[in-house]
Amino acid sequence: MSDFCHSLPRTVQDARTPDNWVKRDPQRLRLTGKHPFNSEARLAPLFDAGFITPAHLHVVRNHGAVPRVDAQKAKDWRIHIHGLVENEVSFSLDDLKDLFPVVTFPVTICCAGNRRREQNIFRKTLGFSWGSAGVSTALWTGVYLSDILDYVKPHRRTAKHVIFEGADDLPQGPYGTSQLLSKARSKDNRMLIAWAMNGLPLEPDHGYPVRIVIPGQIGGRMVKWLTRIEVSPQESQHYLHFKDNKVLPMEVTPERARVDDHWWYDPRYMITELNINSIIAKPDHNEILQIPASSPDSPDEGTYNLRGFAYAGGGRRLGRIEISLDDGLSWELADIDYPEDLFREVIHDDPIYGTIDMTDRDTCFCWCFWTFPVSHSKLSETSVISVRAMDEAMNTQPRDMYTNATGMLNNWWFRVAVHRTETDNGIQLQFEHPAPMETTGGWMERIQKEGQDVLKPRFGPSVSTELSTTP
Amino acid sequence: MSDFCHSLPRTVQDARTPDNWVKRDPQRLRLTGKHPFNSEARLAPLFDAGFITPAHLHVVRNHGAVPRVDAQKAKDWRIHIHGLVENEVSFSLDDLKDLFPVVTFPVTICCAGNRRREQNIFRKTLGFSWGSAGVSTALWTGVYLSDILDYVKPHRRTAKHVIFEGADDLPQGPYGTSQLLSKARSKDNRMLIAWAMNGLPLEPDHGYPVRIVIPGQIGGRMVKWLTRIEVSPQESQHYLHFKDNKVLPMEVTPERARVDDHWWYDPRYMITELNINSIIAKPDHNEILQIPASSPDSPDEGTYNLRGFAYAGGGRRLGRIEISLDDGLSWELADIDYPEDLFREVIHDDPIYGTIDMTDRDTCFCWCFWTFPVSHSKLSETSVISVRAMDEAMNTQPRDMYTNATGMLNNWWFRVAVHRTETDNGIQLQFEHPAPMETTGGWMERIQKEGQDVLKPRFGPSVSTELSTTP
Incomplete structure (x- = not known):
């Protein structure tokens, strides 16, 4: 029976969480206990799946409960686009499909925390551990954000940022973050308002019914369950826009970062692009x-x-x-x-x-x-x-x-x-x-x-070759 | 008399070279003997000059003799724009000023060889030594290449590269190199056809009467004495487009690079952007x-x-x-x-x-x-x-x-x-x-x-502190 339990449908691990309605592969690695759901695949099946990652192996980063959206709610879904624009609008998904060219192309999405377990072994950071498989690639379908921005006409000179907000209900408000308007308007950056992944509607964990996909950037900038786009003179004021997705300077220890709040508000330490x-x-x-x-x-x-x-x-x-x-x-x-x-x-x-x-x-x-x-x-x-x-x-x-x-x-x-x-x-x-x-x-x-400095590893015969036998 | 000689007008060092008509500050460091002229400033005056580098301290990289252009020749100068375009044209500088918005902004130009002397001490490379002052910043005036490309209308799909050619007369033909059309057309990259530097016409060493300035890229891509722009299905075939401005893989020693020609034709090893x-x-x-x-x-x-x-x-x-x-x-x-x-x-x-x-x-x-x-x-x-x-x-x-x-x-x-x-x-x-x-x-x-490995330097009391006393 016990073995059988692990292969039961998806509700077992989520049964006592707000996500108990979400269908998930029970084999997935759960990185933050039961809830919220944060997951990477095992490295071998991820790699063996090749260029396009199947949705059930695709990296997931949730900050809270998945917004519950059924087909009717998706049909009624609106993205409100407002702020420093000439044309304030509220678009349904059908509006987007009608007004703008629909495109599909592959994008790799990677959590900025990928490989964090290595840092956590050296010293406990402020984040939970990821292995090296917090990265995936899918075909995304949607319309270009730059086309939408051209449509709403941001005010020249005063408009500097584009803020995105999701429908998730977190203790400090919904998840949100922003981009520089100059980057968001550039067609070369191909930021996408997406409603399909690998040819199917988004799964709830990936932002059903609609999310942002930002090629070349960290996953944390790609707001899911998108409800609102605001063109603004200032960057997003959302809590996690400041308190997440930063690489603070090396000299700032986790302890200092907890105490000295100003580090989180310095725009120089915000991360946007993935590194190599x-x-x-x-x-x-x-x-x-x-x-x-x-x-x-x-x-x-x-x-x-x-x-x-x-x-x-x-x-x-x-x-x-x-x-x-x-x-x-x-x-x-x-x-x-x-x-x-x-x-x-x-x-x-x-x-x-x-x-x-x-x-x-x-x-x-x-x-x-x-x-x-x-x-x-x-x-x-x-x-x-x-x-x-x-x-x-x-x-x-x-x-x-x-x-x-x-x-x-x-x-x-x-x-x-x-x-x-x-x-x-x-x-x-x-x-x-x-x-x-x-x-x-x-x-x-x-x-x-063994007492070695993990940041200056030495390999080879002079070092003990005794293996950890933990399975 | 001997001291006085060093402060004589500029013709002394160039007297027996094709550049004997070019006016130059005799204090400049000459990195390749007398000719061709390649020069960086001394570090202290370069730094002390601040954000905008005066022309006489600005880095210069010439591959041969400076094309001799007088005022009349500059007035008659044409840039021929041809290849996979709908509108082949030949523009004078006045045409450029009449047809396109003229802009001025500061750009840092740096030779890709900056700090090469450090590599040459480890092992003689294929290039001559630069110190750490092969970098400068000036205000450049001109028109955007992207505007010109919009005007001539490159053919969709087949046009992939934009080739630039200068008027210099080198043993293997004029200096030339190319950019990806996708990058050249992007207004964000702000590639500039420039005729003025720090508010004055270009000096002969800087490309009089007209050159390209490509913000964020290495100096070697910024063709001087510009005569020709070709939109092409293939990259530049100029000799130095292949045989210069590459960072070959670490495993390819200078000796291997001399013998194994194929390394120079692998587009992966071409360098465009400056690194940090x-x-x-x-x-x-x-x-x-x-x-x-x-x-x-x-x-x-x-x-x-x-x-x-x-x-x-x-x-x-x-x-x-x-x-x-x-x-x-x-x-x-x-x-x-x-x-x-x-x-x-x-x-x-x-x-x-x-x-x-x-x-x-x-x-x-x-x-x-x-x-x-x-x-x-x-x-x-x-x-x-x-x-x-x-x-x-x-x-x-x-x-x-x-x-x-x-x-x-x-x-x-x-x-x-x-x-x-x-x-x-x-x-x-x-x-x-x-x-x-x-x-x-x-x-x-x-x-x-002293017998130390220069690539693994150790500093401190355990190391000899005897200084080289060479002036």
Whole structure:
């Protein structure tokens, strides 16, 4: 019975929460207990799903209960657009479809807290732990925000910000945040008012009936259950616009950030664009590779394909992804695959999903995938596999963690430790991720227990190779 | 007489070169011998000149002889705009002024080779040495390239690149390079066809009579003595479009780059945007600070203001500049001053220089200045002062040098070594830059001679504090 319980329909874990009506995959990792629902997929199925993430594996970040919206309520839904505009309007979803070109294209969405568990192991931040799978890609359908702004005509000079507000009912009011008007009006940024994901209406967790999708930015800017757009002389005054999605300076510890309120109101520390990140998915955490002893009968040695994904912000393409097998002394290029490029080659007009046409742009708003083949013999002499990506503006991931109070945008080199055991039949390699979410293990927790400085990890034979055996 | 010679008019150093007609300040540092003329200012006068760099201190990068253009030739000058466009045209400068809005605004121009001398000390790259002053800011007057492109109407779908060509006569043909059409057409990028600098016609070294200025990009994309703009399905085929302004992968040594031609034709390694950089100007190289012994009569200790500048690419603002006095263990915020912001507050219409109006944009295309006050006592306990900047997209400068075949876009932490001597009257501090251009000294050369790894510098009492005494 107990095993069976875990595979019951979705209401079991949510039964005693306001979300008890929401259908969810019970296999999902829940990062903040039962409620609110915050979830990433397990790394392996996320990676294996490929370029387009199925909705049931897609990252979810909720701040409270999901607004309960049925079909009738969705039909009656209005987005009120007001403030410093010539034409104040209230649009239904049908209005949007009638008035503006409908478009569909893929966008990667990533929580700014992705990889925060690594920072939490070093020092408890103000945020809950995410592993490295808080990132997903979907096809989004909607209309461009820039078209809507052209329609309502923001006042010249005085209008500076565009504020978005959702329908969620949080202790300090609804969730809301804002963009600079100059960025929101730019067609190049392709901010989208979206009502469909992967060809279906949004799921409740993804903002049914309508949300914002902002390519190249952190997930926290993409307001769900959108009710209101305000053009304003000042930025959003919503509580979480100030108290969330910041990377405060390194010198501001979580304790100082709790006490010194002014840090949260300094616009310089607001984060909008994603920064560069890359993740090793293969080998997975705790994966084991058996390398048979070579014999005269099998002189050809095997190859292991290191694989993973990477992403960046602001539409910038990743021009190179580099692998180091000697803890950063030398780096070699991985092969890069950008499935997003396939969308640049065709123009598709669909009666429902509008136009898919990326032939006129060069920006990259999706993750890419990398492969680095390495011989078994070389891999067996390696103590740590590191990956770093570099974007077309020559920004790259740092060797050192930028420790910060919220633990956001953590993007130091992703390192997988390699543990080698000689066996009767050859060599066994076991791989260890820094801070996997699905277990309590990982090399960061392990070396911290051993008394090492987790921010200056040393790998290799001089270090204990005893593995945490926690499943 | 010998001293006097150095202050003679400009023809002395250029006398036996094709540039013998060009007027130049004889004090300028010449980085490539006599010819072609490549020059940065000395760091101290560049910094002391402030936000707007006078033309005589402004960085110059020439690939050959300066095209000789007199007033009549300038009047007859035409820019031919052709290729995949509906309206092929040939514009004089007067045509440009008549047809399009004239604008003026400040832009920082930086050679991608700035700080290359540091890489050349580690390993001779394919490029000549620049110090840290290969960067300048001027007021540029002209018309927007995007307006011109709207006028000539590029063909939809087939047109992908915009090629620029200058009038210089190089062994492999004129200098030329290209931009993606999608970026060139975007008004946000504010690419400019410019004929004036700091309110005067361009000097010959800066492209008289007309050049391109591309805010947020490396200097090498800003073609001077502009004669031709071609809208094309393919990128520029000019020799130096391929063989210059690349950051090849770290694994490609200068030797490999010389032999394996294919690296130069891989578009992923082309550089366009500037990356993030920050420089310490005060203390200057070899500057000496005398700290008198404290006495009961003077209990207040003094303060030294560390100062410098910083810049980034792509219009991204620097949100923080951090100083470390313990070689990167901890970082504190410097104060930042963005003089560019003053231009956002006014709208100025001038009959000659057109409109200065930055009220509708939030991008940053200029350098900023930073200050970090530190007490004499704290400074005297410091072995190295490091600076790093971080842009609004949370990209920052790396601890480690990204060594590459051309030695371009070098932006590891800028570090100034501090040497302390106890004297009868107190303490004397002497400061040492990594690789100043105006002398042969600097700590990189010094520690290399001492047998240290220049890429893993160690500072402090355990290291020899003997200074290079080369003037």
